[in-house]
Amino acid sequence: MGTVQAKEKQTMVRVPVEQAPVLDFKKDVRVDRVNVTGLKRTKDDFIKPIVRELFHATNFGDVLVKADKVHRRLENLECFKNIEIFVDTSKGPKASPDGIEVTFDVTEMNWLLGSVNAMAGSEEAALVVGGRAPNILGRGEKVQLEYTHSNTHNTNMALSVSKPLVNMKSNAKIKSSIYQSNASFGASGFNEQDRAANIAFEFNSAPNVHHTVLWEAVWRYLDSTTRTVPMSVREQNGHSMKSSLIHSITMDRRNKPVFPSSGTLIDITTEFAGLGGDVGFVKNEIKMQANVSLFKDFVLQGTLQKGLLSEYSDNKTSHICDRFFLGGATSVRGFEFRGLGPHEDNISLGSELYWAAGLHLYAPLPFKVFERNFGDFFRTHLFVNAGNLGKFDSGMDYRDFFKQMVASARMSCGAGLAVRIGNSARFEINYCVPVSVQQGDRPIKGCQLGVGISFL
Amino acid sequence: MPSVLLGNVAANEMAQEEEWANDTKLYMPYDVEQILLADNANCVAVQTFLRMCNLPYRVEYRKNAEFMSPSGRVPFIQCGKYLIPELDHIVTFVNNKGKSLTGHLNDKQKSDMRADLSLINNVLVNAELYLTWVEPVTLKEVTIPRYSSVYPWPLGTVLSYSKRSEVIARLKALQWYDKSIEEVYNEVDKVCSNLSTRLEKNQYFFGKPTELDALVFGHLHTIYTTKLPYTALWDTVKSYHNLIAHTDRINSLYFSKKG
Numbered sequence A: 001m002g003t004v005q006a007k008e009k010q011t012m013v014r015v016p017v018e019q020a021p022v023l024d025f026k027k028d029v030r031v032d033r034v035n036v037t038g039l040k041r042t043k044d045d046f047i048k049p050i051v052r053e054l055f056h057a058t059n060f061g062d063v064l065v066k067a068d069k070v071h072r073r074l075e076n077l078e079c080f081k082n083i084e085i086f087v088d089t090s091k092g093p094k095a096s097p098d099g100i101e102v103t104f105d106v107t108e109m110n111w112l113l114g115s116v117n118a119m120a121g122s123e124e125a126a127l128v129v130g131g132r133a134p135n136i137l138g139r140g141e142k143v144q145l146e147y148t149h150s151n152t153h154n155t156n157m158a159l160s161v162s163k164p165l166v167n168m169k170s171n172a173k174i175k176s177s178i179y180q181s182n183a184s185f186g187a188s189g190f191n192e193q194d195r196a197a198n199i200a201f202e203f204n205s206a207p208n209v210h211h212t213v214l215w216e217a218v219w220r221y222l223d224s225t226t227r228t229v230p231m232s233v234r235e236q237n238g239h240s241m242k243s244s245l246i247h248s249i250t251m252d253r254r255n256k257p258v259f260p261s262s263g264t265l266i267d268i269t270t271e272f273a274g275l276g277g278d279v280g281f282v283k284n285e286i287k288m289q290a291n292v293s294l295f296k297d298f299v300l301q302g303t304l305q306k307g308l309l310s311e312y313s314d315n316k317t318s319h320i321c322d323r324f325f326l327g328g329a330t331s332v333r334g335f336e337f338r339g340l341g342p343h344e345d346n347i348s349l350g351s352e353l354y355w356a357a358g359l360h361l362y363a364p365l366p367f368k369v370f371e372r373n374f375g376d377f378f379r380t381h382l383f384v385n386a387g388n389l390g391k392f393d394s395g396m397d398y399r400d401f402f403k404q405m406v407a408s409a410r411m412s413c414g415a416g417l418a419v420r421i422g423n424s425a426r427f428e429i430n431y432c433v434p435v436s437v438q439q440g441d442r443p444i445k446g447c448q449l450g451v452g453i454s455f456l
Numbered sequence B: 001m002p003s004v005l006l007g008n009v010a011a012n013e014m015a016q017e018e019e020w021a022n023d024t025k026l027y028m029p030y031d032v033e034q035i036l037l038a039d040n041a042n043c044v045a046v047q048t049f050l051r052m053c054n055l056p057y058r059v060e061y062r063k064n065a066e067f068m069s070p071s072g073r074v075p076f077i078q079c080g081k082y083l084i085p086e087l088d089h090i091v092t093f094v095n096n097k098g099k100s101l102t103g104h105l106n107d108k109q110k111s112d113m114r115a116d117l118s119l120i121n122n123v124l125v126n127a128e129l130y131l132t133w134v135e136p137v138t139l140k141e142v143t144i145p146r147y148s149s150v151y152p153w154p155l156g157t158v159l160s161y162s163k164r165s166e167v168i169a170r171l172k173a174l175q176w177y178d179k180s181i182e183e184v185y186n187e188v189d190k191v192c193s194n195l196s197t198r199l200e201k202n203q204y205f206f207g208k209p210t211e212l213d214a215l216v217f218g219h220l221h222t223i224y225t226t227k228l229p230y231t232a233l234w235d236t237v238k239s240y241h242n243l244i245a246h247t248d249r250i251n252s253l254y255f256s257k258k259g
Helices: A002-010 A017-022 A044-056 A060-076 A398-407 B002-015 B037-052 B087-096 B107-133 B136-150 B155-173 B181-199 B211-225 B232-238 B241-256
Strands: A030-037 A080-089 A099-108 A113-120 A125-133 A142-150 A155-164 A173-185 A190-206 A209-224 A238-252 A263-277 A281-293 A299-310 A353-363 A378-390 A410-421 A425-436 A446-452 B025-028 B058-061 B076-079 B082-085
Touching: A030 A044, A044 A060, A044 A099, A060 A080, A060 A099, A209 A263, A238 B155, A378 A398, B025 B037, B037 B087, B037 B107, B037 B211, B037 B241, B082 B087, B087 B211, B107 B136, B107 B155, B107 B181, B107 B211, B136 B155, B181 B232, B181 B241, B211 B232, B211 B241, B232 B241
Parallel strands: A030 A099, B025 B058
Antiparallel strands: A080 A099, A113 A125, A125 A142, A142 A155, A155 A173, A173 A190, A190 A209, A209 A238, A238 A263, A263 A281, A281 A299, A299 A353, A353 A378, A378 A410, A410 A425, A425 A446, B025 B076, B076 B082
16 A cells, blocks of 8 residues: 555654664564653643554554554644654663653644645646644644635635544544635636635544545625526526535545556545525535556556436525536546536536546556656556436436436547646646537547546 | 626627517516515616517516626516616617607707606615615615525625625715715605606606606606605605606506506
8 A cells, every 4th residue: 555655664663773683573562651752832631642552552563553553643633744753672660571662753843834835727727825823722723724816816715723633543633614715617607706614524434434524504606707698507696505514435445646556446425405595405426436457557447426416495406506517627538628518508507417437548658768756757548538417307217217328428538648746636638539429518629638636 | 887888789789680589588586575675666667668668578586686687786688698787778779679769859858858867867766775775774674674585594684784885885985875864855855856847747758658757657656665664755755746647647557457
């Protein structure tokens, strides 16, 4: 597992040299003491529940495994910029015969941190300016303020407060934020302004299984981008209030987030809107990805996504900003952004049901012209993408319903180059050939560029 | 908003040759539970104008009509693919279709009519806005309950107050905000007296029905039919008997028989 390996490299376990020859991982030991040095404003009672786990270690190998686990938990608190571990035999009058002493030497983050980042999405580039105060009261409380401005004049301002709950072993965290965002969706003919407040509880139910339970209230304002926007979009203008409960599970068992060579990712989100407010719907979405390593460095990747939005009441409805959209460099390639599915006057209306699938064959750059490290940033890929978006009559026979969803499906294929940016994002340049297109779609035949974190 | 007006000019030029669409729709807020004095007056005026021109239309009630309108004001009509907000733009649009209620007027009468139209739009509308959004009892008992009726808590209250500050900014800029309620009624009285003098004993202001008749009817009929905590506004208006007779005449001619 790549992520773990990466962290183990950082975990510097320094065993005194004279001890080295007798290193025996099965050797029974007793952890006499755990020291945490370098704590200044961090409170002891905040750290104690985390390091306590080490006292349960019974042999030397166990100590190392647990020390690594504690290291990761300390790191997750986002209070320390550096953590080092020292393991030594315990000395002094109270030392037991097999006694061991573990020391974590931490460096706290500054009171106040500022950052300026560039960010790129599928349709825009943005500048993020932010400030945060980690560990403000000494128990991991973090206050963060962020302002994002993009080249398309979309803005987002967010203030968030979070606190890790160290007494729960599952990396639990409570987080609350308020934000205001302005975004323009020219392809769909509307501008959206959101003002929202939310509170979230995050935890892991198993390693790599992350849950978020979120309640959010959003005051939305929609506005038409031009005078010629069709009435079906224009009639949704104005103010609405959505209050919803969202649960999402992410099971990430891939070996790395960008260009994985093995493992699966499953992401399930359920949203129930209508606890107060005038917007009501149930929205389910699932995204799956599987990676299989073929010969040499060739990797076959399959992805499948599906979403369904249903209304349950006549009084509370959904709006265009709640619907699903397909198409674009990070979605079904070979179509413009939101360029697949129902359109009116060239304005993408989105819909309530979609599926999308992709099959990719990734290969390293040919001829091994670049050194291994540099080449790691690049992959070539061949792909086939398919998907469908619409309102399908689900009242009929299950097989008929399935036939409808497949019959009008869109498909594209192509080849291109993907570049890794940092540890989570990637850039793609593809030559796309739309194979199956329906009336109203806006396909792209030729080059398509895309930057993003989550790709189909 | 200059862009909107410019858009209108372009739309009007293009629309010249096309016929009036039979499925023309007029969008307005719910008149029973939501609409407020000034908006209602404009909606009635536009409907009256269209009926005077004998142009077919269908009313579409939408709680967000204000935000659907290209100018942010109600009512607006959708004729074919064109959206036209407010009475003066609609009059221009209809004129471009070759229909006009002012063909029989000479230049002086036309400029008199324009002066009266702007008098109503400047004085009567501001007086109505003042009464709706500034006068505290009306604000609390009528305006806020009606304006927020179509929104869930707490959005209704928030939007009511943001709308109020928007209107107050307008009234401040036009130096209406600092007036006392008596001064406001006096202004209304002056307008009514002007109109009453212009109407004299005639059936209509300029012989035949024009948009001025539609606008005067829109306001007076609305003032008459709207229930407010105070009747002072209606009391001011009703002393002008020829205006009241004019209102009754248009009401029975254009609204009673069709229902």
